[in-house]
Amino acid sequence: MRIIRKILFLALAVTMASGLISCSGKPAAQSSESSLSDHTTQSEATTGNETTEAIETKKESPFGKAVVVYFSCTGNTKSVALKIASTAGCPVYEIVAAKPYSEEDLNYKNKKSRATKEQNDDKARPEIEGDITDWSSYDTVFIGYPIWFSKAPKILCTFVEDHDFSGKKVIPFCTSGSSGIGNSAKELSGLAKNGGNWISGTRFSSNVTNKDVSEWLDTLKENGSI
Numbered sequence: 001m002r003i004i005r006k007i008l009f010l011a012l013a014v015t016m017a018s019g020l021i022s023c024s025g026k027p028a029a030q031s032s033e034s035s036l037s038d039h040t041t042q043s044e045a046t047t048g049n050e051t052t053e054a055i056e057t058k059k060e061s062p063f064g065k066a067v068v069v070y071f072s073c074t075g076n077t078k079s080v081a082l083k084i085a086s087t088a089g090c091p092v093y094e095i096v097a098a099k100p101y102s103e104e105d106l107n108y109k110n111k112k113s114r115a116t117k118e119q120n121d122d123k124a125r126p127e128i129e130g131d132i133t134d135w136s137s138y139d140t141v142f143i144g145y146p147i148w149f150s151k152a153p154k155i156l157c158t159f160v161e162d163h164d165f166s167g168k169k170v171i172p173f174c175t176s177g178s179s180g181i182g183n184s185a186k187e188l189s190g191l192a193k194n195g196g197n198w199i200s201g202t203r204f205s206s207n208v209t210n211k212d213v214s215e216w217l218d219t220l221k222e223n224g225s226i
């Protein structure tokens with residue numbers, strides 16, 4: 001009788017232990033994975049110029065698969081780019097010059113500074129370090145840059161000539177001291193490899209808020225631009 005009681009006790013203990021494993025072990029991990037299944041965690045990047053922040057976003061993005069590509073030397077365009085990325089729920093890719101721009105390179109008052117000389121040279125195509133991954137997978141490209149002497153910096157020409165824009169919607173944006181986007185986006189669209197569908201661009205001030213960006217994206221949706 002004592003032996004039977006011992007066996008019954010052992011069987012009960014084994015049953016309880018396996019129950020505990022199924023609550024705190026793998027099944028729990030699976031359930032947290034499945035709660036992520038209606039969201040996509042898009043790493044802003046793993047390599048090269050893509051930053052490491054992760055942006056969690058809804059899969060049903062109205063922009064298709066989108067990316068924010070930007071160039072920024074003093075942070076204004078970067079700040080706007082990150083706001084667009086977090087609002088639209090997409091990764092960002094920073095165009096990084098192979099030879100970084102120093103403060104003196106950016107001195108627009110000096111006719112001999114690097115930026116002045118490049119902007120005055122139609123053929124200047126500053127080299128980019130690294131490259132964006134999965135370029136062909138994006139349907140929509142937000143492309144941002146500072147205005148330099150009323151134009152996009154020449155490194156943007158390098159980027160658009162080197163990447164195939166066929167079938168892509170392109171949404172240009174810029175920051176500046178005061179100038180508007182002018183013809184800068186139109187000029188880039190004329191250089192872009194295989195064209196793409198470029199909408200007219202927008203100039204943001206560097207202190208734009210998330211709310212402003214969100215309203216801008218809503219307007220683009222409403223007027224069918226994206």
Ligand SMILES: Cc1cc2nc3c(=O)[nH]c(=O)nc-3n(C[C@H](O)[C@H](O)[C@H](O)COP(=O)(O)O)c2cc1C
Pocket residue numbers: 071072073074075076077078106107108115116145146147148149150151175176177178179180206
């Ligand atoms: C070489 C150079 C030229 C510039 N030319 C203009 C210009 O024509 N009009 C303007 O409003 N701002 C001009 N700016 C100011 C920048 O467009 C502005 O500071 C921009 O927000 C910088 O962006 P970033 O911080 O992303 O580099 C110029 C700045 C530099 C460095």
